[in-house]
Each structure stands twice: as C-alpha cells, then as structure tokens.
Amino acid sequence: METSTQTMQSYLTFRLAEELFATNVSKVLEILEIPKITRVPRSPVFMRGVINLRGSVLPVIDARTKFGLSETKDTVDSCIMVLEIKMQEQTITIGAVVDAVQEVMEITPADILPAPSIGSKYRGEFIEGMVKSDERFIMVLDLDKVLSTEDANILQQMSDAA
C-alpha cells in the first residue's frame, strides 16, 4: 500500500489553446483570477508584467507565447497559476497565464510515456512525457526547464544593452 502512495503523484492539468498539459502539484502554489497586470517596458514578449500578490510583486509570464502558441485575448476561464520553479540554482516564484485550469489527477510515473521527438509542434525541451487519459494525450511539463538559462541570459543582456 505504502509503495503505491509513494509512486502515485498528483498532477494539475491545464489548457493552452486546445491542448492539455499537466504539471506536478508540488510546483503550484495557488491559482488566481487575472488582476490588472502592469507591463514592464522593454521586456521580451512572453513576459506579461507584474501583479500584486497580497503585497508582493510577482512577475507573470504568458504561457502561450512562451510555448510558441499564437497570442489571444484573455477569457473568463483564463487564470494565473502561481508556480515555484528553479532557475539557475535559485527557487523563484512566478505567475503563468494559462487559458483554463482543469483538474487534479493521480498519475503513476510509469504511465508517463516518453514524448515523440519528431512532429511535435511545441518546443520539446521542457516536455517530460505524455500521459493518456480518456483517449486524449496530456503533455507533462518539467517546469524547472520552462525558464531556461538561455532566457535568463537574454533578460540579462536586454537590461544591459537597453
């Protein structure tokens, strides 16, 4: 019994355009409605700006543009997932705008299939694998890799050069 609880893990699924994604719940601190987002001038497109999270200033990225999907307007279903991720040895808190949050589901790591390396229209480096559920495929994301070192460097250069 104990082994099964150890191996079963909870994943939160969310939607971007028509695709379903999942991420380990341990990475998600909370889910918010979209408040007014303050744009930070001279930033890359995928960075939406900053919001007030109970008195702290939280940077927010747009998951759609980050993943190379087309930009759309926010809808009533759109929300911000507050995530805790690792970037360059540091843990940072960041918000990500997604089109909708679906549900929490239990997944056994053994059920995660390796992602097909060709034919994927998404940038592959942050996809941990695929899970089949109700005849649909859900992409499991490794959020720590979503904001890569490359991005951090681009940001650094932008502020240096700008």
Place this chain on the structure above:
Amino acid sequence: MDHLQQSFITEAEELLSDLESVLLKFGMDLTNKESVEAIFRVMHSLKGSAGMFGFSQVSALTHDMETIFDSIREGHATISQEIIDITLRSVDHLKKIIHDRDLVNPSNCKVHHELLATINAITGSCADSGNKVTAPVSHQKRTYYIHCKPSQEIFKTGNNPLYFIDDLAALGASVVIADMNEVPLINDITPDLCYTTFETILVTTKSVEEIEGVFLFVKDSCEIVIEKISDADLLSISSFETQMHALRLDACSVGFKTIKSLAAQIETKSLKEVVAPSSVKEVQVASIRVASEKLDELMNLISELVTSQARLSLLAEQNQIPELSNLSENMEKITRRLRDNAFNICLIPLQTLETRFQRLVRDLSKELKKEIDFITEGVETELDKSIIEKISDPILHILRNCVDHGIELQEERLKKGKKESGTIVMKAFHSGTSVYIQIKDDGGGIDPEKIKAKAISKGIIAEEATLSKEDAINLIFTAGFSTAEKITGVSGRGVGMDIVKRNIESIHGEVTLESTLHQGTTISIKLPLTLSIIDGMLVKIGGSDYILPLSSVDKCFEIKTEKLQAGLSQKVALDGTLLPVFNLREAFNEQNEKPQHTQIIKIHYDEFPVCITVDSVIGEYQAVMKPLTGLYRSRDDFSGATILGDGSVALVMDTSKLIRSLTLKVQASLQ
C-alpha cells in the same frame, strides 16, 4: 540546558564585542580610568556567567585577565600596549572557545595555554612592580581638615579672614565651622580685633601645597593647621555632611581628632554604599534587543498597512461620505506616524560597525609595520539596518586598501616630508535624502599612468586608448584589476574595487573616487537613507503608472504633444536653454492614444541636464518599495515596484540608470 547555554553564548558574544570596543578606546587613551572600570566590569560579568553555565575554560581565562585589570584599577600596575594586545588576542580566542567549550579543537587548546602563560607572566610582573608605583597625583578627591586661628591684630594688616574662607571654598566643597568662644561680651569688644577661629572641612582634588597657598601672605599672623582626614570625598556621604552642619550650629571648636574619628567611622560604614550605586547606574537598560527578523516582519506589516491606507483613502474619495472621509484622514495620520516610528526603529548608527573598522586598521597597520591614526567623524549618522548590513564589507575592503596600498611605509613618508604616521579619516554625514560616507587617506594616492599601463597589460583597455585622468583612475573599478605590485595576503587579489562598486550599487548607492598623487585618496559612498519607503511622484505613461523618486525630479514643464517630434530623443527649448528630452512613450513602446498635452520633467542627473516626458503627473505618492524578483531582478532601470491604492502595481524608475541606458542607446543608433 542547551537552550540556556545558547543564551549564554549570545550574551557572551555581546559582552566580548563590548569589551573589544572599550579596549580599543582605552588603547587610544591609556589614562582613562573609566575605561579600566568598564573593562573590569565586563570581564567580571563574563567570568560570572561563564562559570555559571559551566564554561570553565572561558571563566578561567577571563579570571586571569580580570586580575591584570584589577591591579591596574587599584593602581598597583600600569597599563601598557602589551597588555592591550594580549587582552585583544584573548578576546579573539574567547570568541572561538565559547563555541568550543571543552577545547576539543587542538589549536584552540594550544592558543589557550599560550595565552594563560603570557597572562600569568604579566600578572607576576605586576605584583613585583606593585610597590614601586607611587600613588598617582591624579584627580582623586580628598578630604582635608583646616584649622585657622587668625591673630587678633589681623584686621590691622588689611586682611580679612572671610576672604581666606572664600578662597578655600573655591577649591572644592567645604563646610566651615566658626569657633566664637573667645568673643568677649559686647561691652568688652574692641571692634578692630579678630576673635573668631575657623575650622574648615574641605573636599578637593588639589594638593596640600595649594591649600597652604591660600594663607601665603598671612602665615605669620595666623595659626594654621592643615591635615588630611581621608582619601575619599566624605562630604558626598550625606550622614557626614549633616553631622558637620550640626556641629557648625554649636559654634565651638571641634578639633581635628574628633572629626578624624567621626570620619573614620562613617567612611568604613558608607564607602561600600558609595561604590555600589555608581556601578549599578551604568548597567541600566536603555534599550532592548530584538531579533532582526521581527523588525523585518514589522516593516512588512507597516508596508501593507500603508498600502491598505492608500486604498481606504481612494475609497473615501470616491464615496464622499463625511464620516468615512474623517476616519480615513485620521487613519492616514496614524499610519504616517506609525510608519515614521517603525522606520526610525530600523535605523542603526554607523557606530555599530566602528569597532570592526578600528580593529581592522589597528591589526593591519601592526602587521604591515605602519603607523596609522584612524579617525572617525559623524559615526552617529543613522542608516537603515539593511544598508548597514551590506555596507560593512565594502568599507572594510576600502580600509584594507587604504592601509595596504594607500599609506606609505614610514621611511617613505618621511622622505616625502609627511608626518611619520598616516591618517585615515572616515566621515559620515547627511545631505538631502542621502547619506555620504567618505574615507580619506593621506597616502600615496593613485598614479593614473600606472593604472593605465596595468590596464593595457591586462587587456582591459586598448593600448592606443586616450583616457582622462579621472577615467584612468576609475579603471580600478573594473573587474579583474589589481594594482598592488605584489600580491599580499591583505589585499590585491584583483577581486577588489569592482566588487565594492557592485555591492554598493546593489543597495542603490554610488561610489566615487578622487585621488591626488602623493597626497592621498578620497573614496565617497553615497547611500539612500532607506530602501523600504521613498517619496515619489506618481506619473502616467501610456496606460501604466510609474513612480519617479521625488529626489530626482527638478522641474516640470507642460507642452503641447504635437510640438514634440517623433523619435526617442530630441532637443526642446525650455527655460531659455536647449535641453535633451527623452520621449518615454517611445522608449517604452506605448501604442495607445497620445494625450493633448505632454509633461516634460527635468531630472537631476549627474552628467548633464536632461528631461524625460510623461503623459500626465498625478501627484505625490509614498511608495513602499517592493523588489522586482525572479525574471525582472536584473532590470536596473527600475529599482523596484510599489502597490497603488487600487491594488495595481506601479514601477519605480531609477532615473539615473534609465537615462544612462537611453543615452547609450541613442549613441549606438547614431554610430
């Protein structure tokens, strides 16, 4: 028990740092009796608590040190730099062994025994020389008995005994007893004769000779006896004083013996009482210690309160309910005061770091065999604790550089015709909303040519580069630069000034350097008063709100938007001069509709007069600074963000850095 020991360690660390600072003070003024008392007292409490918590090694070492200072206190031994040195070394050692109670670490154990041996040697020699030391003719108060019987004829010589009494009273506290037994009945009095004898109890720091001096011209016409009653100030003991005043009323001679015995009685009884209160008085608690996390938490809460207050004010304004407006205004006043108070609590004087600086200069100059006077001025200047925490290392580094590279060796100084000992002055002062810390040495200064040559050899600049003297000197702030001819253990590893500069900039400070060859170097650090709350001006650009620090705003002008040209920068005639103006709508790439009028704001910028444009000025705003974290951390054109009354976020501009980066951008586009 662990918990108790932990609290002992905290206490001991505090006592040791006190001890260190008094020792350093004492080292500069060896005649200061108060320092000896203070040192002795600290050692005594340390010994006591160490013994109580089972730190027997700490207790033993402290005991031996205490013995030295006890004999100094008693005047049996004289203080020397040697004693100060050994005591400072012991303090360093104690700092280690409070974490290594049983001397498990062999090196600690070795040092411990060495120190004990050295101290014992000193105490031994103290005891030997003890008797030879003469009683110091210091400022100690003594009590004298003076009997003065003027001859009857004294008035005829033009003298008046009352004048002597006035003169005596001028030497110190006194009680005068007049003996009028010899005054005859009124019928028999010859008015020009003197019948009265005076007895005076005088407490003074002056010697017997000086008291005799009062009677210099009447030695022959008066009977004078001057005796010492006691080495203490008897008149400060209230019971003695009252008795003396009582005797005075009797108006008859008391005699030296009576007073002496009375004095002896009272002295033994109350001397202890006199000593005790003076030591109690200084231990009085004037402040309490609070964990700094608690203060951080308090500041956070206050910031939230200020933010909520802004929201309440907005709500009151929108609703126009008189009671609500009243309440909101009242709340605003209280919040403001609370904020100022809390802010004040977080200010720490620079003094707290002074000991570390003193110690560094002292130790380092000994090691390098240089003689250096370290003078501090304005160390009572207060800074936010978060700044104090971060400023310590950079200053230590600068001081290290001053001692190592700045001040020359003694022979060299003499050759240059300078004073043998070098001087380093650390001066702190307020100016506007900033605090300046200047560190100035009268050493060799920086040779721009040397710097240039070094920079070329290190490949930092190209060989043919032409640099002004200032630019050359500023090269030392470049990463990977080290000018010391040889690398010493002290400084010169090439990770110096660039780190200093970066650390200071990380707390929104600035560092500048001025140097004259052979005359010395001055390094100035400019720091903001606080990092947490700033006075700002709320402005709108495009759809977003921004805060400009009020300290950087010089003047505002209004201009019709159509008069502005397209493009990032242009020149506009304002106040009769042509000023460069940066269009922030362009810089920030704002697309939405342009307003009819544009505000041009003239900014205080170090290098040249410059303006920026904003769509509208909303008003003054107290901005609680929130750091930009995560992905925005590296953005330095915005020093932070703040939360507005409606809960949205406004970015706080760092105008200097923004203008610098815009200037670079314009220059790049021109090339």
